[in-house]
Amino acid sequence: MENVTSVVPQVRQSEDHYAPFLAYVGDKGQYYLHTLLKMEAADPTLKRLVATWCWPALLITWPWLFYRKLYLVAILTSGLPLALDVLIRKMGWGAGLVDWLPSVAGVCFAILGRQLYIKHALRKIGKLRTISTSEAELIERARQAGGVNLTAAIWAPFALAVAYFLALRWIP
Numbered sequence: 001m002e003n004v005t006s007v008v009p010q011v012r013q014s015e016d017h018y019a020p021f022l023a024y025v026g027d028k029g030q031y032y033l034h035t036l037l038k039m040e041a042a043d044p045t046l047k048r049l050v051a052t053w054c055w056p057a058l059l060i061t062w063p064w065l066f067y068r069k070l071y072l073v074a075i076l077t078s079g080l081p082l083a084l085d086v087l088i089r090k091m092g093w094g095a096g097l098v099d100w101l102p103s104v105a106g107v108c109f110a111i112l113g114r115q116l117y118i119k120h121a122l123r124k125i126g127k128l129r130t131i132s133t134s135e136a137e138l139i140e141r142a143r144q145a146g147g148v149n150l151t152a153a154i155w156a157p158f159a160l161a162v163a164y165f166l167a168l169r170w171i172p
Contacts, residue, residue: 020139023146024146024147035115052113052114056113061102062156065077066149070120079160086164
């Protein structure tokens with residue numbers, strides 16, 4: 001990966017500007033900052049999509065979402081295909097009719113996952129900024145609120161699988 005400062009020199013601001021973002025993201029801060037700079041170069045309002053690729057989001061979509069603390073997105077996007085599959089199987093419309101949904105979701109998250117995470121991080125930082133009295137406090141709050149959740153990434157897929165099998169078993 002090229003040096004972050006060489007990616008988009010015209011948007012490069014002081015390192016202090018990105019300090020809360022880097023604190024929120026944690027160990028992969030430079031990786032995500034690289035994408036953020038590309039996004040800012042394409043559209044400073046961050047409303048335009050920038051093509052990116054995220055292998056973990058493709059290969060292990062829901063664990064990656066939980067790992068990056070995108071809990072609501074993970075629950076909604078994993079619960080919908082599971083609920084549809086249970087409904088379709090129970091209605092007798094054909095088992096496996098929605099088997100392709102996780103693959104489609106994986107490709108979508110591979111393309112949009114980094115941007116989704118970056119925008120999520122920036123929203124959280126914006127909220128933390130309103131309650132922080134100093135930049136140092138903001139950075140510390142961002143560090144505490146952000147980062148990753150390995151425990152959720154490991155256990156949430158198991159919980160979803162159990163919920164799925166229980167639903168197949170006990171929903172008439």
